[in-house]
Amino acid sequence: MSSFDITIAAGAGYKLVWAERSYLIKLAAAPFLIKLVCFMVVLLLGWETNFIRQALVMLPSYFADGWLFSHLVRLVFLDQRWPFRPTGNTGKDMQILQDRALGIMRGMLSFVVIRFLMAGVTAVLYGYSQVAHIEDAQDGGVSLLMFVIALASLISFFWAFRLLWLYIPAAVNYPLRWFMRDLGGYFTSWHLIGLWLFCFVPPFFTFGLVFSVLSAAAGDPEGATGIIFVANLLRVLLDTLVGVLSTACIAYGIKKYILPSADNEA
Secondary structure (H helix, E strand, C coil): CCCCCHHHHHHHHHHHHHHCHHHHHHHHHHHHHHHHHHHHHHHHHCCCCCHHHHHHHCHHHHHHHHHHHHHHHHHHHHCCCCCCCCCCCHHHHHHHHHHHHHHHHHHHHHHHHHHHHHHHHHHHHHHHHHHHHHHHHHHCCCCHHHHHHHHHHHHHHHHHHHHHHCHHHHHCCCCHHHHHHHHCCCHHHHHHHHHHHHHHHHHHHHHHHHHHHHHHHHCCCCCCHHHHHHHHHHHHHHHHHHHHHHHHHHHHHHHHHHCCCHHHHC
16 A cells, blocks of 8 residues: 555545535435434434444435445546436446446445444443443442453454445445455554544534534524424534545545555456
């Protein structure tokens, strides 16, 4: 892997998202609405900390997001857009359509599997943390179990962060075993984490500021129905925006620094 420049990858991803904002808004409209409905159902059922049931309710949203992000990946790698624009050459169009459909399906399914695995891991860690918290409350101190869980989770997170982006090579039909080989050592995860922070931190603080201004302007007391709805709406919008930005930036980083020949091999 060549030297990974986080700022170049982030700049290219932001530039692409801004330049293609009209196209991406149209592409993301349906996934956003599906996610909003699913998230509201989770809140109504009170399953915020029941991560397995939450994942089942969010399943349509995972498929929709996987479809959206897979199309975005193919835009970054292959400059392909939705809907398909035929060239007039029937043989070539069929070949492109077949490769495209396979890539979208692989990317979408990979994204869904990743999200379900994340929900399972989160549920296990949450369960252990609750047990450890009860032990801490009884003993009046921090238990060894809690310390071991925190340490193991931190170490595992830094390595496993790379696995969250397996839908990117899948969307361009790049074999995942080759991708894992090309990722290199442990330090690659640090590059990806740093790049993701470039995509998460600015929108997070911007949306937080917007919500604070709206709350102050509305003058609603804390917990009012209108403020809660706006907060949840902004939360879903933030999640979609961060997903689009991080997919664009990390896809560009993977294409340029990790898989420079992926567009030729896909």
